[in-house]
Amino acid sequence: KQEVTQIPAALSVPEGENLVLNCSFTDSAIYNLQWFRQDPGKGLTSLLLIQSSQREQTSGRLNASLDKSSGRSTLYIAASQPGDSATYLCAVREANDMRFGAGTRLTVKP
Amino acid sequence: EAGVAQSPRYKIIEKRQSVAFWCNPISGHATLYWYQQILGQGPKLLIQFQNNGVVDDSQLPKDRFSAERLKGVDSTLKIQPAKLEDSAVYLCASSLVLAGTGELFFGEGSRLTVL
Numbered sequence: 625k626q627e628v629t630q631i632p633a634a635l636s637v638p639e640g641e642n643l644v645l646n647c648s649f650t651d652s653a654i655y656n657l658q659w660f661r662q663d664p665g666k667g668l669t670s671l672l673l674i675q676s677s678q679r680e681q682t683s684g685r686l687n688a689s690l691d692k693s694s695g696r697s698t699l700y701i702a703a704s705q706p707g708d709s710a711t712y713l714c715a716v717r718e719a720n721d722m723r724f725g726a727g728t729r730l731t732v733k734p
Numbered sequence: 735e736a737g738v739a740q741s742p743r744y745k746i747i748e749k750r751q752s753v754a755f756w757c758n759p760i761s762g763h764a765t766l767y768w769y770q771q772i773l774g775q776g777p778k779l780l781i782q783f784q785n786n787g788v789v790d791d792s793q794l795p796k797d798r799f800s801a802e803r804l805k806g807v808d809s810t811l812k813i814q815p816a817k818l819e820d821s822a823v824y825l826c827a828s829s830l831v832l833a834g835t836g837e838l839f840f841g842e843g844s845r846l847t848v849l
Contacts, residue, residue, distance in 0.1 A: 628776070658838065667738075667825055668777070668840040713776055715838075720790045722767075722838060724776030 626651045628716055630725035637704055638733050645699040645728045647714035652692045655717040659688050659699050662711045662727065671712075672699070704732045736760065738841035740826050746847045752814035755844040759807070759828030765789075765836065768801055768811050769825040771843070777825055783809060813846075821848045 627650045637643050647657070656675045660668040672681045672688040674697070680689040687700040697714055711727040739758040747753050759766050764785050769777035780799065781791040785806035794801065798817070803809040813820055823843040829836035 660840075665845070667740075667842040668827075670837060670839060673837045715776070720782060721779050724778075726774065726776045 626654075626716060626718060626723045628714065628723050628725040630712075630714060630728050632728060633726065634729040634731075636731040636733065639704060639706060641704050641732075642700070642702050643704055643730075645701070645712050645714075645730070647697040647699070647725055649695045649697075649716045649723075651718075652695055653718070654692065655719070657688075657690050657697050658715050658717065658722070659686075659697075660713045660715065662713060664710075668713065701730075704730075706732045706734050708732050738826055738828050738839055740824075740841035740844050742844055743842060744845050744847075746849065747816055748849050749818055750815040752812065753816060753846060754810055754812045755824050755826075755846075757809045757811070757826030757841060759809075759826070760839055763828035763830050763839075764806070765829040765831065766803055766809050767827040767829070767838070768809070769827065771823045771825055773822070780811070780824075816846075816848045818848050821846055 629648045631646050658673045659671040662668050674681045674690040685702040690697045709732050711729045713727040715722045715724040766783045768780040771777040781794045781801045782789040783803040786803045801811045823845045825843045827838045827840045829838050
């Protein structure tokens with residue numbers, strides 16, 4: 625059974641810092657991996673989608689990498705801003721399901 | 735392009751009462767999902783539809799939860815009777831394709847509090 629783990633559970637950084645969020649999964653037979661952002665009381669906003677054949681995707685200040693063989697993905701956020709404060713979730717797509725990690729709660733202090 | 739619409743946003747009920755949540759997916763998206771997100775956890779799949787057929791409902795507590803997707807568009811998730819442990823956010827998501835490569839798009843969620 626696929627298990628998705630996100631470390632750390634919470635992270636607090638000063639504004640302007642570059643940071644990395646980690647996601648690991650136990651079964652490498654995935655179709656893709658998706659990173660989401662969730663603000664308090666809100667739904668999930670898709671940030672980046674990496675197909676299983678890809679190694680990374682970039683959008684603005686965000687860069688996500690995928691290493692299927694080791695069961696790991698990272699989300700890199702450059703020049704963090706207070707507006708980046710949210711919970712970040714990764715999810716791996718299997719045949720008929722998407723399994724989520726519990727998320728990393730990020731706080732960027734002005 | 736309109737996103738996934740859900741209602742109500744918030745609902746407070748007492749245990750043993752019933753509740754229903756509604757979801758309207760992105761136009762043209764064949765696949766619709768209902769997820770349950772308990773505070774501090776990632777979302778967990780309850781049921782998945784392809785058009786108006788059920789693809790996977792293995793994690794749906796069928797003694798109290800039911801869901802339907804009439805005409806392959808809108809969907810309703812019902813809980814009857816509710817228990818305290820059903821307090822959670824119920825998220826609806828849709829995808830253009832069923833398996834593999836499709837990106838999931840989520841609604842704002844319906845927050846249920848059972849007293």
